[in-house]
Amino acid sequence: MEVATQHSGNLRPGTYARGTETVDAILNAAHTVLIEEGASAFTLRRIAAASGMKVGNVSYHFPRKEMLVQILLDEMLDNYDKILETRVRQPDLSDEERLRLIIVICLEDISGKRTTRLFTELWALANHNGFIAGRVHAFYQRIHDFIGEIVAALNPALSPDDVHTVALYISASMEGATPFLGFEKPWEAKMPAIIRLASHALIGLAKTITPAEIAGLRAHVAASS
Amino acid sequence: MEVATQHSGNLRPGTYARGTETVDAILNAAHTVLIEEGASAFTLRRIAAASGMKVGNVSYHFPRKEMLVQILLDEMLDNYDKILETRVRQPDLSDEERLRLIIVICLEDISGKRTTRLFTELWALANHNGFIAGRVHAFYQRIHDFIGEIVAALNPALSPDDVHTVALYISASMEGATPFLGFEKPWEAKMPAIIRLASHALIGLAKTITPAEIAGLRAHVAASS
Amino acid sequence: MEVATQHSGNLRPGTYARGTETVDAILNAAHTVLIEEGASAFTLRRIAAASGMKVGNVSYHFPRKEMLVQILLDEMLDNYDKILETRVRQPDLSDEERLRLIIVICLEDISGKRTTRLFTELWALANHNGFIAGRVHAFYQRIHDFIGEIVAALNPALSPDDVHTVALYISASMEGATPFLGFEKPWEAKMPAIIRLASHALIGLAKTITPAEIAGLRAHVAASS
């Protein structure tokens, strides 16, 4: 809901059909250019060339390049949400199976060119672009909530904050695979083993971690033993 | 001396003291610009401005921008190697304590502005720049070997390949914290909890993981038990 | 139409009337700069200044400087062809009168600033620029054919190859006046006398030269006499 509201604040320019087609073409081309050539090649000229039109027309539909970036980003992240939803929201799964599914889906997705490239670029762009930082933040927030739901179910002893911490850890652990095991990355071939290892480790963690361990009472426990 | 060797042929310019100082100033400025303003602002003009000199002089010392990038990257990554070595190479530590130390050092380092920003930029740049990709690859290879040594000691049942898989998983899990828990990142405040969680989880994993679990025989084992 | 064909694929930019005007202005300015300031001053900035516009706009119409050079050169040489054609293709001239006309036209043309400067620059540029060398070659080939036709008519004893040799000699003899008797050149004042001398000498040569003399049988003839 909140997502929809945020999105409605960025209504695409162009109201009737033909305009929408053009805008779609621009956005698709922009997506392709970003993935295939990187942020440094993400220029109106290349986007125009990739969408078979002239620079002026791209500027006409997106008077500021910033607008294009923002709408593109929203579309891309919405798309990820949808994919995750439709693939994980299967009714007859146990919580553990559902968590395993999320892990597998995420890591397999990271293996794809699109995701490998896109998110490494976004993490960098987020360093100096507040809008991108905000959208990426919101995106992962939803991921954490998603994972958190299952963690809470698997491990009822955890407080909501502990749940979030565990979900954040699980998510970050997986995302960390991107620059190393993603598409054409050095250890791409090890992704299957890493998927098995991550599933084992993260499901085990979600099920067995205690609030005390998160709170850092380990030293105390060790001392008392 | 050894540093020069590690530079693998990328001789640093500057023969006179004054020239060396200037080269230092350029490299420092370049580093600062990259961290503070990002890759899109990493231009000779901004580097020159940041180092109080004229563009032509930067070009004099680094005739190709590529040379500056390469030397800067080599020095930055060498520096990380040295820091890690000096901080972890303490003699009177158990293997578990040493692994914990690495985890803490890495994650604390990730919390720093320099590391948070630098590595997110490098991961993005590596997408379309072979040289950067190669250097980043080599850097993490050393990290994996480093972690792998301890994993092997903690868990002698693992084959060398299993050891590498576990080290890769540990490293990637930690690196994944960068875009989320790093400097000025959304969940920066949760880094202490994540450090505890990661220490607990990753040390436990290193000590208890079995070759069969890495090989994906989990289902079978579970069924037979 | 035929002009466009001769352009051999070098389509002139500028679709709208305004653009065509601008392209004309750029080409005129480029021509002027080359003639008035020489090849070393033939820069986009000076061409832009001379045509009252900004560098970016010159680059917009001629994305590569090379394109500007090529189109400019083609137009200039085409123009020379046309002038020669229209001035010499008069029906009621004897072959000798036609040859004399060509000689006078060429040498008078050489006296002009435009031709004096342009061709000395082109000969130099052709030393290290294959495109220019090729176009200049083709241009003189047409001149040789042109002169050759008349030589063949004047001196039917000559083989086609001899005709070409004589035409080449006549053309080169005249072109040699450029650096010495051309516009503002040291012996500019002697051009009228040289025109008379050249007419006399070259027409006489065309009419009286024998294949044996071209073949170098002079020594034999001398010996037999």
Added chain:
Amino acid sequence: MEVATQHSGNLRPGTYARGTETVDAILNAAHTVLIEEGASAFTLRRIAAASGMKVGNVSYHFPRKEMLVQILLDEMLDNYDKILETRVRQPDLSDEERLRLIIVICLEDISGKRTTRLFTELWALANHNGFIAGRVHAFYQRIHDFIGEIVAALNPALSPDDVHTVALYISASMEGATPFLGFEKPWEAKMPAIIRLASHALIGLAKTITPAEIAGLRAHVAASS
């Protein structure tokens, strides 16, 4: 003598042996660069590189690039004078043989890379550089005098001015071969035939031309006959 005086006005910098060696090296390198790469590549940097030293040192010996150009040009043209002198000043030649020798020497020289390239560059540079124009002027003046001496001997009926006109025509006719029959020029292969043709034509002209023909009284003479 006058040449020597002019030259003495451009004393080379550097008085003792080592300096002279360096200056020679620079001048040789400059010569090579001009011939091999053309005027557009005639930069201090390339000259320094070609002479195995640093830019600063070239600038030290020739504080202005202009000085280098001037001294280089004087040396080059002096050298041509000397070559011509030593090759033509053979005592036991008839005037006709001496003229033929000059023609052959000039055209053969034009066939060489050095001369082909150098003089085409000089003619262009002379368009916008008064010093070069002056030196080239003086150089050809000597050539004309040289040829004029023989023309006067062959054809005593000619006035001094007529002699100069004929010498100028002969010289220009030969120089005109440079851009067409010189080194790597389109009709290079035809140079032998052109040498024969030029010898025949120019010697004939020198011997038979009359003052009236030079004065343009041809039509009148023809009418009266």
Added chain:
DNA sequence: AATGAATGAGCGTTCATTCAT
């Protein structure tokens, strides 16, 4: 004598943007 260092100007080119058509 020789060179490393530094400068200011200029090079061809690309960029996002504006505007008239």
Added chain:
DNA sequence: TATGAATGAACGCTCATTCAT
């Protein structure tokens, strides 16, 4: 809606020259 045209700023790089060493 779409695009050709135009601009001003910036890009990496090369230039001749100056100066301290």
